[in-house]
Amino acid sequence: MPTLYIDLMSQPSRACYILCKKHGLPVDVQMIRLDKGEHKKPAYLQINPLGKVPFLVDGDLRLPESAAIMAYLCDKYSLPDNWHPGSSSSSGQAAAHQQQQEQQRRAVYESAVHWQHLNIRAGCMRLVFHTVIGPRVFKVPAVPQVAADGLKVLQQALKDMESYWLGGGSRPFLTGQQVSTPDLLCVCDLEQLRMMVAEPSQPQLEQLLAPHPIVRQWMAAVRAAVGPALYDEAHGKLAAAVARLAAAAAAKPAARL
């Protein structure tokens, strides 16, 4: 049975976790506490020398990168084709026209899963790390200029998501009519922005989504496709942290009186 190392506070970890639980995959999920630095301790570095989560071990295979982990699991367990097109082995007898259609569908999927890295993910990650997570969780100083650059990237990515990837509302999901792994990756990154409650002077998720009703609608569609109970369970640890950060932020001005 493969072992998946994750922390549910990590965005791409949650995407992998949701895929596993949604399909009841026989995967042993091991929690690694990022806030305790477990990912940088010798015991874990022996498993994954890159010192990151998520990470998958399956026999001799040692696999970093959430998108690759999800593609492999889709492949190994022959999950429904919408999650990662091309993972189910297609019949060699497919007509040329059908083969071409499948190639094009795979291509659109690949473009979305690659696009998210330097757009939604890079934007969200730098904004939330250099305002909240860096200083509060890892005790490293925030660099406001990097947060500002992340915000700029994110704002453009949200525009592109709305108009290009979701076709101005003509497609419910990033790659078409059905949910796929890039939807999971992007939604988990956007959810992380709820941690911005710790810095009320910084842009909040609701503000960032305000000009993009189609993105908001898509987030709801992804939650519904995953199943709200599983979606909320996967985000439970984050929700608890957000509640604590909100309480601390609310107490702060009062303390100053």
Next chain:
Amino acid sequence: MPTLYIDLMSQPSRACYILCKKHGLPVDVQMIRLDKGEHKKPAYLQINPLGKVPFLVDGDLRLPESAAIMAYLCDKYSLPDNWHPGSSSSSGQAAAHQQQQEQQRRAVYESAVHWQHLNIRAGCMRLVFHTVIGPRVFKVPAVPQVAADGLKVLQQALKDMESYWLGGGSRPFLTGQQVSTPDLLCVCDLEQLRMMVAEPSQPQLEQLLAPHPIVRQWMAAVRAAVGPALYDEAHGKLAAAVARLAAAAAAKPAARL
């Protein structure tokens, strides 16, 4: 025939160009001048609303993202399997063991092609943009803190490339014994750092590679695998720009005397 829109000054454009030329693919290559802002003009935005290169048009298919473009071309033209494993349709009669081996090889490939985005690419791109390209080409101010963050990401990525991806020298290429598309993407990003000659006080490519002889060896191996003539041709426009930047940097202190 597909049309590929690129600028050879763009790192991922060069990776796509090299793949096409290496295999003599019937692809119509159209040059878009980024320095003239052609990628943001209405004529191009009608083709690619995202306003970026590379971009591929093949009939109804409109495809952004270099990694997806290369995967699609490997698939469409059944290129040798090492460039993008899984692109050649494998026989449905493969034994279970062989199928598992192919799954694992694809997984390793996927992990490398996803890894490069937020490591080699994000590092190189932010460093060179926020020192040289931003102010000199696009007339936008450099943000030194973003360049410094990019440098940190890049230095860690070079370490990880050397020890993890190249296995401390036990593998000649990122995914094993043969060259693949993530090698092209990474090498084209690292070559871009030659533009740092414009800022002699900033870290230069040779300095960054000095602690990483295995990465340097890998760059030479990728050039050899591509074919030095094609590799140098693809980097010719960049080399000319680097020569101009070097001449201007050399003239600068003299002008101050």
